[in-house]
Amino acid sequence: MELPPLSLEQLSKLAASNTPSSQLFEILSQYETDASIMSAGSGSAETGAGDPQLLSLFYSSFFFAHLLTKQLPEARALTKRMPEALRHQDPSLQNCLTLLQALWQTQHAQVYQILRGLPWPESLQPLVRRYENFFQDDTLIAISTTYEAIRPETAANYLGLDPQAAEQGDSAIIEKFTSCGWTWDPAARLLRPSPIVVQPTDQTSSNGIRETMAMLGNRGR
Structure with a gap:
């Protein structure tokens, strides 16, 4: 065409x-x-x-x-x-x-x-925002398969969130990570990621992640 x-x-x-x-x-x-x-x-x-x-x-x-x-x-x-x-x-x-x-x-x-x-x-704003979401989702998938354990402030830094709030154990941030299948070890103060697997050919593969992370992403602005 x-x-x-x-x-x-x-x-x-x-x-x-x-x-x-x-x-x-x-x-x-x-x-x-x-x-x-x-x-x-x-x-x-x-x-x-x-x-x-x-x-x-x-x-x-x-x-x-x-x-x-x-x-x-x-x-x-x-x-x-x-x-x-x-x-x-x-x-x-x-x-x-x-x-x-x-x-x-x-x-x-x-x-x-x-x-x-x-x-x-x-x-250009729609493409900038679209890429921000893509980058955050792609990073979340990457660290979910790379780390066995990660400090919340480090995870927050990867995802463009408030590292200081995460370091203080902000419950909303911790809950959003656990909603993605991660576990929280309060004694060690460590997040333990669970691998997130998506089909690379699925154009909507990150939609679920984006919905899960949406509130958390807004906190990073």
């Missing part, structure tokens, strides 16, 4: 849609040639030739589509293909580069600070 022309309206619709991540990535992949032509100054007024706002939203959206499909090295390669002047001057693309560095260095707390604290344009 032929795609609509690349435009701010089309990108905003895609960002706000529930399009599965793999499909979102494929759609945006098909637009990259158009974006490259526009960045070179070609095209027409109807397609938004050379429009910095349009190019910023496209490359930012495509960057998050890479992250949502767990293609971190490819996301890094994408940043090299962004128009150089725009990459160095545009706030959204600068934010993407900062996020990339935090992800590359596995700085979990910094990732949440960037996603929640840096100014992102309204049209």
Whole structure:
């Protein structure tokens, strides 16, 4: 099916849609040639030739589509293909580069600070929030299968929550972890994770986790 022309309206619709991540990535992949032509100054007024706002939203959206499909090295390669002047001057693309560095260095707390604290344009906000949820869910699954025991403040840090409240044994935080199948050892003051297994091809596989963690995630903001 032929795609609509690349435009701010089309990108905003895609960002706000529930399009599965793999499909979102494929759609945006098909637009990259158009974006490259526009960045070179070609095209027409109807397609938004050379429009910095349009190019910023496209490359930012495509960057998050890479992250949502767990293609971190490819996301890094994408940043090299962004128009150089725009990459160095545009706030959204600068934010993407900062996020990339935090992800590359596995700085979990910094990732949440960037996603929640840096100014992102309204049209990109749905993808930013979507990736925050994805990152939190993916991290929860990872630590559930990696640790036999973990201090609550460490687990909270991984998930972008309040480490100090967790260290003090905040009952709401502890309860949310135990709701995911973990156990709490009050004597040792340790959480004991239970592996969370999801089917990688199931587009809704993290929905249950997201519902379980929703209240806890809000506490981290």
